[in-house]
Amino acid sequence: MEIDRRTFLSLVGAAAVAPAGVLAADEQLYLAARARGGRHEVAVLDARGVDRLVLPIEDRGHSFAIDPVRRTAVAFARAPGRYAVGFDIEGKGLPQPLVAAPGRHFFGHGIFSADGRLMFASENDYEAGRGVTGIYDVDKGFARLGEFDCGGIGPHDVVLMPDGRTACVANGGILTHPDYDKLKLNIDTMSPSLAYLDLASGDIVEQVALPKELHKLSIRHLVVDAHGAVWFGCQHEGEASDRPPLVGRHRRGREAELFAGPPDLLRRMDNYVGSVSVDASGEVVAISSPLGGLVAFWDAATGRYLGEQSMADVCGVAPLKPGHVLGTTGRGAINDMSPWGRAEIVEESVANPAWDNHLRRV
Amino acid sequence: MRAVWAAAIVVASIFLASAQGVGRRVIDGFVAPSTAAFTRSTMDLAASVEALCDKPGDETLSASRTAFASALDDWGRVSVLRFGPLAADGRFEKLFFWPDARGIGLKQVQGLLAANQPGEISAGMAGKSAALQGFPALEFTLYGAGSEKLAMDEPWRCSVASAIASNIAAIAATVAREWDAGTPFAASFREPGEGKEPYRTEAEVHGEIVKALTTALQFVRSAELVPPLGEAPEKANGKRAPMWRSRLTVPLIAAQLDGVRQLLAAAGYEQSLPEDSRYVASSIRFELDNAIRTLAQVDGPVELTFGTEPDRGRFVFAELALHHASEVVTRDLSAALGLTMGFDALDGD
Numbered sequence: 001m002e003i004d005r006r007t008f009l010s011l012v013g014a015a016a017v018a019p020a021g022v023l024a025a026d027e028q029l030y031l032a033a034r035a036r037g038g039r040h041e042v043a044v045l046d047a048r049g050v051d052r053l054v055l056p057i058e059d060r061g062h063s064f065a066i067d068p069v070r071r072t073a074v075a076f077a078r079a080p081g082r083y084a085v086g087f088d089i090e091g092k093g094l095p096q097p098l099v100a101a102p103g104r105h106f107f108g109h110g111i112f113s114a115d116g117r118l119m120f121a122s123e124n125d126y127e128a129g130r131g132v133t134g135i136y137d138v139d140k141g142f143a144r145l146g147e148f149d150c151g152g153i154g155p156h157d158v159v160l161m162p163d164g165r166t167a168c169v170a171n172g173g174i175l176t177h178p179d180y181d182k183l184k185l186n187i188d189t190m191s192p193s194l195a196y197l198d199l200a201s202g203d204i205v206e207q208v209a210l211p212k213e214l215h216k217l218s219i220r221h222l223v224v225d226a227h228g229a230v231w232f233g234c235q236h237e238g239e240a241s242d243r244p245p246l247v248g249r250h251r252r253g254r255e256a257e258l259f260a261g262p263p264d265l266l267r268r269m270d271n272y273v274g275s276v277s278v279d280a281s282g283e284v285v286a287i288s289s290p291l292g293g294l295v296a297f298w299d300a301a302t303g304r305y306l307g308e309q310s311m312a313d314v315c316g317v318a319p320l321k322p323g324h325v326l327g328t329t330g331r332g333a334i335n336d337m338s339p340w341g342r343a344e345i346v347e348e349s350v351a352n353p354a355w356d357n358h359l360r361r362v
Numbered sequence: 363m364r365a366v367w368a369a370a371i372v373v374a375s376i377f378l379a380s381a382q383g384v385g386r387r388v389i390d391g392f393v394a395p396s397t398a399a400f401t402r403s404t405m406d407l408a409a410s411v412e413a414l415c416d417k418p419g420d421e422t423l424s425a426s427r428t429a430f431a432s433a434l435d436d437w438g439r440v441s442v443l444r445f446g447p448l449a450a451d452g453r454f455e456k457l458f459f460w461p462d463a464r465g466i467g468l469k470q471v472q473g474l475l476a477a478n479q480p481g482e483i484s485a486g487m488a489g490k491s492a493a494l495q496g497f498p499a500l501e502f503t504l505y506g507a508g509s510e511k512l513a514m515d516e517p518w519r520c521s522v523a524s525a526i527a528s529n530i531a532a533i534a535a536t537v538a539r540e541w542d543a544g545t546p547f548a549a550s551f552r553e554p555g556e557g558k559e560p561y562r563t564e565a566e567v568h569g570e571i572v573k574a575l576t577t578a579l580q581f582v583r584s585a586e587l588v589p590p591l592g593e594a595p596e597k598a599n600g601k602r603a604p605m606w607r608s609r610l611t612v613p614l615i616a617a618q619l620d621g622v623r624q625l626l627a628a629a630g631y632e633q634s635l636p637e638d639s640r641y642v643a644s645s646i647r648f649e650l651d652n653a654i655r656t657l658a659q660v661d662g663p664v665e666l667t668f669g670t671e672p673d674r675g676r677f678v679f680a681e682l683a684l685h686h687a688s689e690v691v692t693r694d695l696s697a698a699l700g701l702t703m704g705f706d707a708l709d710g711d
Binding site for chain 2: 035062078079108129175177179180181182183185187188189239240241274290291293312313314315316329330331354355356357
């Protein structure tokens with residue numbers, strides 16, 4: 001399980017800037033992990049799907065913590081990841097490796113504090129079987145300062161709330177241990193929740209669970225809409241034919257609400273949501289279903305279902321422009337998607353990289 | 363060009379014709395006999411333990427242990443069907459709470475045995491924690507520290523064993539019943555179609571079978587073989603293997619792999635796949651045969667054999683064979699069946 005540090009460092013040192021010209025000041029950039037010809041990479045790309053920076057990584061990547069002001073990001077390995085790498089989005093300076101603390105592994109998601117000085121990562125304290133949020137000092141080479149208990153098992157996605165001082169953690173509830181691969185060890189006693197952490201004190205200032213009969217509905221991916229509500233995407237670990245709603249919204253101080261969408265949508269989504277995003281206005285929520293090969297859209301303010309677009313093996317979604325998201329697929333396609341239409345930016349092709357689960361806008 | 367298309371269409375339709383009814387073949391050839399055997403042997407187990415409690419003695423204890431081994435063997439085969447009736451209501455975990463990385467089952471069963479309060483189990487085990495309901499808990503009761511006293515007079519421990527055995531038998535019967543022809547689940551598996559649930563197309567049934575095969579192979583590797591092997595011989599720990607107390611680790615794994623083999627055979631892929639893809643099904647069978655044959659040579663007690671040669675090498679070999687079988691199922695069998703398994707859809711996070 002230990003990574004070969006030398007290999008890791010040499011890979012990190014091999015980061016390459018793609019010759020894509022000068023960055024326009026207002027240009028939108030995106031981050032994604034991908035596989036190409038059996039190798040794993042992290043890519044910075046523009047909205048046309050053109051590479052701006054490519055970082056080879058040792059194993060399959062997952063998502064990113066992003067500091068849009070200082071243009072810094074941390075790429076996390078896919079769970080149970082032992083490493084992460086901090087890098088400058090514009091390719092300045094050398095990438096910085098982060099190795100998980102003893103007895104901890106990364107879950108693949110993290111955030112920066114509003115001032116960019118700290119980075120927080122979802123981690124597994126696997127011997128104790130509890131979820132923690134690791135705290136890192138960005139300016140000290142991502143030195144680990146400590147950790148917060150995040151109030152549940154299997155914390156996955158984490159988002160910074162608009163107040164800039166609270167994080168919302170998706171405690172997926174699924175117990176895993178790196179000795180047992182990705183086997184889920186506690187399906188019968190799962191208890192997922194959303195936990196709001198005060199990032200200064202580590203206090204859990206609010207925690208929300210779904211109704212008891214949905215205790216096998218793992219809350220995994222999050223996005224904050226224009227109104228400050230947290231939208232979440234789930235995967236269901238119970239009986240396959242249950243097909244509970246997979247999309248929800250939580251507004252502070254209230255109960256969580258679930259949105260099923262039209263009849264048959266849940267059947268096609270097959271108990272699994274891949275990623276969650278908003279459009280550039282934060283008014284439209286996009287949920288990807290790689291199993292159903294579709295992205296489904298909801299109106300953030302009213303919870304009204306807006307429609308869906310098909311796209312085989314789609315998973316990555318990120319804000320593009322008002323009403324639109326950029327969607328990436330495991331088959332190498334990149335599309336402009338909205339509730340009303342879809343436009344191909346890059347066609348699917350076996351020659352293209354296979355885009356991994358998440359696409360994130362800087 | 364047209365000739366090529368015509369040929370392709372003929373190949374596709376030949377395949378579809380012979381691949382029709384895979385659910386029916388699997389039910390008739392594997393599900394029905396294996397769930398029936400499991401129902402029978404778990405009923406025998408419950409009866410044996412009851413007889414032990416009525417008349418404690420070496421003979422009745424030994425009969426209970428024999429019945430346990432036999433029920434566990436049938437469980438190994440049925441465990442491959444980890445979808446539908448066996449997945450519903452957490453039944454797999456109730457029957458076989460494993461892996462138990464943090465030793466929850468052991469703590470709970472020891473706690474229950476120490477409690478000595480008949481009220482605790484007067485309503486049976488069904489409402490208890492999954493870790494107390496199935497084979498691992500029963501194994502500790504019948505084979506763990508203090509179990510030898512069952513041959514003398516240990517009414518509380520015996521009534522716990524009896525309650526667990528009855529619970530196992532009840533779950534086994536429920537699983538068999540829900541696979542019976544009359545249920546909507548079995549009907550859709552046998553003959554998928556529009557408006558049916560959960561299976562509407564043959565492809566969905568094939569998908570379920572492929573998933574069952576990979577899930578079972580992954581379970582044997584990740585939950586049963588890799589943890590006791592450890593990264594190196596000095597890190598081996600046979601007590602992380604299931605059923606080490608009863609020395610039934612290897613028989614259990616062999617039965618599970620035999621279940622995989624039987625499911626694959628019942629699906630008939632070696633006969634029904636397009637001719638140039640049949641090797642896929644045979645190479646999976648070849649790897650399973652190799653793993654089962656090699657495991658049969660393991661002869662030491664499991665607590666020790668994971669760390670000592672030549673047995674360690676046998677476990678390592680079996681694990682590698684299963685790893686390969688698993689890759690062939692995910693990659694080649696899926697492709698041969700025309701199932702598209704996307705990079706993102708295949709292995710979500």
